[in-house]
Amino acid sequence: xxGVIQSPRHEVTEMGQEVTLRCKPISGHDYLFWYRxxxxxxxxxxxxxxxxxxxxxxxMPEDRFSAKMPNASFSTLKIQPSEPRDSAVYFCAxxxxxxxxxxxxxxxxxxxxx
Amino acid sequence: AQSVTxxxxxxxxxxxxxxxxxxxxxxxVPPYLFWYVQYPNQGLQLLLKYTSAATLVKGINGxxxxxxxxxxxxxxxxxxxxxxxxxxxxxxxxxxxxxxALTFGSGTRLQVQP
Numbered sequence: 001x002x003g004v005i006q007s008p009r010h011e012v013t014e015m016g017q018e019v020t021l022r023c024k025p026i027s028g029h030d031y032l033f034w035y036r037x038x039x040x041x042x043x044x045x046x047x048x049x050x051x052x053x054x055x056x057x058x059x060m061p062e063d064r065f066s067a068k069m070p071n072a073s074f075s076t077l078k079i080q081p082s083e084p085r086d087s088a089v090y091f092c093a094x095x096x097x098x099x100x101x102x103x104x105x106x107x108x109x110x111x112x113x114x
Numbered sequence: 115a116q117s118v119t120x121x122x123x124x125x126x127x128x129x130x131x132x133x134x135x136x137x138x139x140x141x142x143v144p145p146y147l148f149w150y151v152q153y154p155n156q157g158l159q160l161l162l163k164y165t166s167a168a169t170l171v172k173g174i175n176g177x178x179x180x181x182x183x184x185x186x187x188x189x190x191x192x193x194x195x196x197x198x199x200x201x202x203x204x205x206x207x208x209x210x211x212x213x214x215a216l217t218f219g220s221g222t223r224l225q226v227q228p
Contacts, residue, residue, distance in 0.1 A: 004157075031214050043204065043218040056215065091157060095214060100146055100165035103216050105157035 004106035006092050012112045018080040021109045024073055025094030033103060034067055034077050035091040043091075049075065082113045116141045116207045120219035128227045133177075133192040135222045137205035140186065147188040148206040148216065149179055158204065164188060175199070200226045 005024040013019050025032045033048040047057040052069045060067070064083070069075040079086055089110050093103040121136040139145055146165050150158040162173025169181040175198075179190045188205060202223045206216040 033215055035218075042220045045215050045217070048215045050214065056213070093158075093216075099208065099214065100163075102148055102160045102163055105150075105159075107157045110155075 004092055004094055004104050006090075006106035006109050008109060009107060010110045010112075012114065013082055015083055015113055016081045017113075018078065019082045019086075019111060019113075021077040021090050021092075021111070023075045023077070023092030023106060025075070025092070026104055027073065028096065029094035029104075030097040031095040031103075032069060032075050033093040033095070034075070035093065037089045037091060037108070038087075046077070046090075079111075082111075084113045087111055087113050116143075116145065116209060116213070116217050118147075118205045118207050118217060118219040120203075120205050120222050122222055123220065124223045124225065126225040126227060127195045129197055130194050133190070133195045133199065133224065135190040135203050135205075135224065137179075137188045137190065137219060138186050139188060139205075139207045141207055141209060143209040145207050145209060147179075147181065148208075149173065149177070149188075149190050150204045150206060150218075152202045152204065152221075154201075161190070161203075195224075195226045197226050197228065200224055 007022045034046040036044045046059045047067045049069045067077045089108045091108045093105045095103040117140045119138045148163045149161040162171045164181045172178045177192045202221045204221050205219040208216045
């Protein structure tokens with residue numbers, strides 16, 4: 001397996017524009033997570049899915065953020081409209097159903113909103 | 115609720131010296147504990163994990179960690195630091211039931227001086 005694949009790796013956009021981040025989890029994994037990493041707040045869990053169903057979205061900062069998982073092999077995180085304070089590295093991770101296994105992370109998307 | 119606390123946001127050691135990165139956890143259920151490493155501009159990579167088998171866990175690159183329930187600790191050690199160990203290290207916790215998302219500590223940046 002190629003691991004968790006995220007695209008794009010880098011995104012620069014203007015304030016007010018819509019941004020869509022994409023993630024392909026490892027095949028067979030039941031859980032998918034979206035994290036955000038900033039210097040100020042570290043690694044924050046935004047939302048996670050189990051079998052394509054959102055389980056906990058309490059970390060989504062505002063209504064401007066939305067996430068979907070239409071099938072087991074694809075998820076998106078959308079920010080509309082984007083703001084400069086959304087600039088961060090966004091990571092997608094996936095994990096199988098067993099509690100004693102680790103989460104596997106993608107390479108991340110570095111988002112810069114100017 | 116689960117949480118981890120990493121003591122020391124920056125640790126500096128000399129090449130060849132002992133590395134000790136501290137992690138204390140809080141969990142209302144038997145925890146699974148993880149150490150991840152992050153190199154610049156990369157995703158998180160698993161170093162090692164504790165899953166209620168052996169309390170002394172060996173990982174990649176010569177790292178190991180010991181689970182101490184009485185101290186609620188899971189400190190990461192390496193007998194002899196190498197320049198290539200310079201990175202950011204994250205401790206994480208999850209439970210064996212219920213919430214499957216990993217909760218991360220704030221990270222410790224390790225510097226290795228020649």
